[in-house]
Structure formats: C-alpha cells, structure tokens
Amino acid sequence: MKEELISFNDVLIKPQYSNVMSRGDVNLSTTLSRGLVLDIPIIASNMDTVCELEMARKMSELGGMGVLHRNLTKEERLLAIRNLMAWDAVSAVAVGVHGIDKKVLGSYLYNGVKAIVVDVAHGDAIHVYNAITEIKCFLERNSHNVCLIGGNVATGDAVERMASAGADCVKVGIGPGAACLTRVNTGVGVPQLSAIMDCAEKADHVGVTVIADGGIKTPGDVAKAIAAGADAVMLGGMLAGTDEAPGDVQIIKGQRVKSYRGMASSGAGSEYVEGAEGFVDYKGPVAGVIKAVTNGLRSAMSYSNSKTIAEFMAKAEFVRVSPMSLGENGAHGTIL
Numbered sequence: 003m004k005e006e007l008i009s010f011n012d013v014l015i016k017p018q019y020s021n022v023m024s025r026g027d028v029n030l031s032t033t034l035s036r037g038l039v040l041d042i043p044i045i046a047s048n049m050d051t052v053c054e055l056e057m058a059r060k061m062s063e064l065g066g067m068g069v070l071h072r073n074l075t076k077e078e079r080l081l082a083i084r085n086l087m088a089w090d091a092v093s094a095v096a097v098g099v100h101g102i103d104k105k106v107l108g109s110y111l112y113n114g115v116k117a118i119v120v121d122v123a124h125g126d127a128i129h130v131y132n133a134i135t136e137i138k139c140f141l142e143r144n145s146h147n148v149c150l151i152g153g154n155v156a157t158g159d160a161v162e163r164m165a166s167a168g169a170d171c172v173k174v175g176i177g178p179g180a181a182c183l184t185r186v187n188t189g190v191g192v193p194q195l196s197a198i199m200d201c202a203e204k205a206d207h208v209g210v211t212v213i214a215d216g217g218i219k220t221p222g223d224v225a226k227a228i229a230a231g232a233d234a235v236m237l238g239g240m241l242a243g244t245d246e247a248p249g250d251v252q253i254i255k256g257q258r259v260k261s262y263r264g265m266a267s268s269g270a271g272s273e274y275v276e277g278a279e280g281f282v283d284y285k286g287p288v289a290g291v292i293k294a295v296t297n298g299l300r301s302a303m304s305y306s307n308s309k310t311i312a313e314f315m316a317k318a319e320f321v322r323v324s325p326m327s328l329g330e331n332g333a334h335g336t337i338l
Contacts, residue, residue: 017305
C-alpha cells in the first residue's frame with residue numbers, strides 16, 4: 003500500500019501574498035479541448051435528476067455547460083440538441099459504449115453538439131477504449147471541433163490509456179458522488195483529491211484535460227478541485243435541487259425537496275446497484291448556486307494571487323489538516 007491518499011476535507015488552500023486588487027479581475031474561463039472553451043469551469047452532470055434541456059440551456063447561459071443524460075431516448079436527446087442550437091447554447095450529450103449508432107452521432111454533430119461524453123462507471127476498460135477509438139475516428143472524419151470526453155477513471159495510468167484511445171478530456175471520480183454507493187457495495191475507489199492530482203499530472207503530460215466528477219459539496223471543494231489540477235468540475239447533488247433540474251418540488255415532513263438518484267441506482271435502470279435514491283433540499287434557481295460557486299472560486303484564486311485558472315493551479319498550495327480542526331470551519335457558535 004502506498005502513501006495515504008486524501009480528499010477534500012483533508013486539506014485547506016494556504017493563503018498567500020496577493021496583488022489581485024479585485025475578485026472581478028479574476029478570469030474563470032477554461033479550455034477543455036480545441037473546440038470547447040467555457041466561461042466558467044462548471045458542468046451539470048449527465049444524470050436524469052440533474053440535466054435535461056432546461057438545465058443545459060441555463061448552464062450555457064451562465065457560461066458553463068450541461069450534459070444531457072443517457073436515459074433520454076435518442077430522439078429526445080436530438081430534439082434537445084436542436085433546441086439548444088436554436089438558442090445558440092452549448093450542448094453536450096452522454097452516450098454508451100455498446101451499439102454505437104453512427105447515424106445518430108452524425109445527427110448530433112449536424113445539429114451543433116459541442117461535446118460527446120462516453121458515460122461509463124469504470125472507464126479504464128478495453129471495451130470502453132475500443133468505443134472511444136471508434137467514436138474518435140468518426141469525429142475526425144466528420145468534425146474537428148467536438149470534444150470527446152471519456153470516463154470515469156481515478157488513476158493517472160488510466161488517463162494515459164484514455165488519451166491514447168482518443169479522448170480529449172477525461173472525467174475523474176470513482177465512487178465519491180453524493181448518490182454513489184460504489185465504494186460501499188464494491189470497496190473500490192480512490193479518495194477524490196488524490197485522484198484529481200494524479201490524473202491531472204498525467205493529463206498535462208499527455209496533452210488532455212480533466213473534469214473532477216463527484217465528491218464536491220461546497221464552493222470550497224470546487225476551489226480545491228481546480229487548485230489540484232481539474233480543468234472543470236462536474237456537479238450533481240449541488241444542482242439537483244434547483245428549479246432547472248428535472249422533476250417537481252415535493253413537500254416531505256414540511257420541507258421542500260426534489261428527487262435525486264445515482265445513474266447506477268435501480269430506479270435509473272441499473273441491475274448492479276451502485277447508486278442511491280432519495281431527496282435533496284429545494285434550492286431555487288440554479289443561477290444562485292452557480293453564483294455562490296463562482297464567487298467562492300474567485301475569492302480562492304485571489305487568496306492565491308491568481309487571476310487565471312492556470313495561475314491558480316501553479317500557485318495554489320495545500321496544507322494538511324487534522325479531523326479535529328474541522329470544527330474551525332464554517333459558521334460555529336452562530337445561530338443560523
């Protein structure tokens with residue numbers, strides 16, 4: 003067994019001398035591939051309780067991106083992509099690895115999709131790489147500007163294999179998600195912050211980018227993920243309770259909530275259950291959540307004397323904290 007690995011609660015970002023005069027001077031834009039640049043490094047997860055047409059449209063309007071999930075029919079995904087194109091919004095769509103339909107892929111490209119996300123729980127597998135290579139060859143024959151995103155993985159070696167197969171960007175995260183039971187039911191995973199660091203280092207070496215997917219609960223976690231080398235973060239549970247997420251607001255024990263489930267849950271159609279099902283608090287418009295995240299990220303970058311994400315990755319320093327010190331975090335001794 004190697005050195006102890008870490009997740010978000012194990013560290014803080016060390017404050018540094020800064021000449022960033024205003025948080026408004028911070029630039030949050032990020033490049034995921036030659037054809038995909040986002041104004042903010044935030045992506046709505048391809049989950050059926052998180053992102054469909056309304057969420058994808060709003061995320062694009064806010065400067066990020068939403069990924070249409072696989073439980074939509076091919077026709078529903080295509081219609082959503084067409085609508086997003088008509089609204090001049092960025093569109094991305096998740097696909098599986100079995101029975102790749104080139105005609106359907108072609109229709110996605112024709113209607114302006116910006117990213118294809120190969121959606122698999124364990125991306126470091128031969129059949130996934132074969133699918134990525136097949137899709138990449140199709141994209142190169144038909145479009146040079148669509149970002150091919152593969153995942154999910156949790157090691158630098160897997161990133162290298164995925165890049166060799168043809169991925170432009172790699173999703174990082176095995177088991178840390180709020181609705182994920184993979185670590186409980188299988189014992190498999192890598193603590194997320196260490197996974198991001200390992201994968202980002204290898205991604206830089208082989209010329210691809212990474213998305214931190216899972217385990218992010220606060221704006222501070224977003225900042226830590228970016229500081230660790232993630233070019234963007236993918237949010238699920240943080241966005242599931244918003245107006246733009248699929249599903250209606252319900253009242254349970256006097257509280258307003260919305261449904262949330264993992265895509266490997268039985269409710270989402272998985273035979274091998276590695277996803278939980280439940281509810282999250284209702285949060286109102288997604289714009290409020292995104293504003294809180296971007297404000298926190300801008301502040302974190304200013305604390306590290308960084309005006310760009312590239313500077314933040316280079317300058318940010320982590321300090322280890324003990325579990326006992328967690329009591330210092332947050333509003334304590336205050337009636338909220």
